[in-house]
Amino acid sequence: xxxxxxxxxxxxxxxxxxxxxxxxxxxxxxxxxxxxxxxxxxxxxxxxxxxxxxxxxxxxxxxxxxxxxxxxxxxxxxxxxxxxxxxxxxxxxxx
Numbered sequence: 001x002x003x004x005x006x007x008x009x010x011x012x013x014x015x016x017x018x019x020x021x022x023x024x025x026x027x028x029x030x031x032x033x034x035x036x037x038x039x040x041x042x043x044x045x046x047x048x049x050x051x052x053x054x055x056x057x058x059x060x061x062x063x064x065x066x067x068x069x070x071x072x073x074x075x076x077x078x079x080x081x082x083x084x085x086x087x088x089x090x091x092x093x094x095x
Contacts, residue, residue: 018044018058025062030077033059034084052089059085 018040027033041051063078086093
């Protein structure tokens with residue numbers, strides 16, 4: 001863990017993570033979140049897997065790391081963004 005305890009930020013910034021638009025996970029529109037993640041994933045030259053997988057991984061990573069600090073409404077929006085991401089990439093919707 002880093003000195004200030006923000007290892008997830010360090011992991012995001014220094015790993016093969018995507019370059020994300022600022023404050024993307026604070027938006028209240030799941031489609032806008034998905035569209036931004038899709039743009040970032042398709043433009044990335046650092047990702048090691050395909051654009052869809054990279055975008056979904058980043059979204060899941062954020063949800064998991066935000067943990068209890070994420071209010072219920074924003075968590076719901078981010079979960080909906082997963083479905084919107086699947087639609088944006090033409091993937092089948094999860095049941």
